[in-house]
Amino acid sequence: MLSIKKYAAIDIGSNAVRLLIATITEVENKPTNFKKTSLIRVPIRLGQDVFTEGRISETNCQRMLTAMDAFKNLMKCHNIEKYRACATSAMRDAENNELLVDKIKDKTGISINIIDGKDEAAIIAATDLYSMIDDHKTYLYVDVGGGSTEFTLFSKGKTVTSKSFKLGTVRLLNDTVAEQVWDDAKNWIKEKAKSYDKIQMIGSGGNINNIFKSSGKKAGKPLSYLYLTSYYQLLKSLTYEERIAQLNLNQDRADVIIPAAEIYLSAMKWVGARSILVPKIGLSDGIIKSLYHQETSASENS
Template sequence: MLKIKKYGAIDIGSNAVRLLVANVIEEKNKEPQFKKSSLVRVPIRLGADAFVSGKISEANTQRMLDAMQAFKLIMKIHGVERYKACATSAMREAENGEEVAATILKNTDVKIDIIDGKKEAAIISSTDLNQLIESDATYLYVDVGGGSTEFTLFSKGKIINSKSFKIGTVRVLNNTKPENKALFKKVQKWIEENTSDYKRISLIGSGGNINKLFKMSGRDSGKPISYIYLNAQYQFLKKMSYQERISELSLNPDRADVIIPATKIYLSAMKWSGARKIYVPKIGLSDGIIKSLYFNKL
């Protein structure tokens, strides 16, 4: 007997807000299958508020209210039975983050959980990541967001260490060069200290920017991108203007600027860990929310 359940996940990031609707297919004596049904992404750059002025603006609060109302209607149309909304570093660091969450709850009945970096990494790691990890290999998992980046070292199928750093694409764009240099130094130290005892490390990358870079590469699903290719792409993108990235590469306006610092973060992680290739499975916080909801971990 086949059963299909519908779950929703709202990921409130620093660069964009996403709604994922997924079908969970249950069949007797089989593992449940998780299939994406709908993904809606809206470019509300909360990080531009939180990391510059320290608070979410009235304009973006209203946009958030509109987005949550729209998401509720979309989930109603899909017949979603359970959903969860999680906010990351922008809402976490904004001095009025809790206030904005309370306003949204009052006006839309959508409850937003503002989660810390450790919880974010734990939710993401509950995805299908384990299916990608070879039992005898070592991987550095890197999830680049708008406000923070989560690093997790896996070896022989087990988590060795995990750390969240306040280095994200929107934050890098808005910080001064000395601030960014200091942040990159902290990340370098952590990666080098934690990977020094391991050989032949590969990266696993997640986030909208690495997904876009993978798509641009034309690689088959499951095939890695090399350090050499990613570095060449980085140099190519840097030479183009913001307008050229939009008109010639068809990048969304809110992707065309952040893709540069995102690529730099992935390249830096590869350099400091000695990784020569990066795998790009399509997983992220919203996928983790769906699985955590289904297994009652949230």
């Protein structure tokens, strides 16, 4: 018996908006296969508006409408059965978020869920993260975004605790992160980690994925603290233009990658981690998996 479904996830972040289209193949007596069919990323950078002005500008509201209309048409072309659109830190903080959500719903039919940091961490945990975790080890999972960073502590194969901090790359670029936020994140992590002898780091987000790709390492191999430190120093030694030209970084990646590296390195230092694992997962992957889990649970209970 063969069953093929197509789901979509829309991730409305502080730096970029993404549409992930996934093909889900179910074969009797075999594990379900999730294949990324298409990924479209639009660097609207809502956080630039929200973290400096408190609201999304008319220009970016229009860009959002255009992007969502395009996403609607792409989902239609792909015969998407189910989708979910989730908005994170920038949309959470925007004064005009409800107005924009209503306008997008009216113009495109796409319903957007504005989720908090706890929901964001839970959705990401719906990915294959647990399959990568050794039940005998302890991990600090760090997901760095443009507006916030989610920290989740895993031990013995289970989630111990998680917390979101307004410590994001776009916020840092705009100098809107108070020193107290760094202190709060550091103190929270140190407090939660003090009961464990050795902690392994897991990192997710576009920036750490980019750094991992540049390392040339094979999937599943960790990045060392030494490598991440040296790459961070290289990034800082180059101008914005040189990062684009020499490191082949996108324009919207070439600036945020430095504060992202700072966050990962800080977290590694706080727990004494010597390396960081970089599975290629994120919020959009979690949305796909959570949609699938919801459907299978509903089928089993019906």
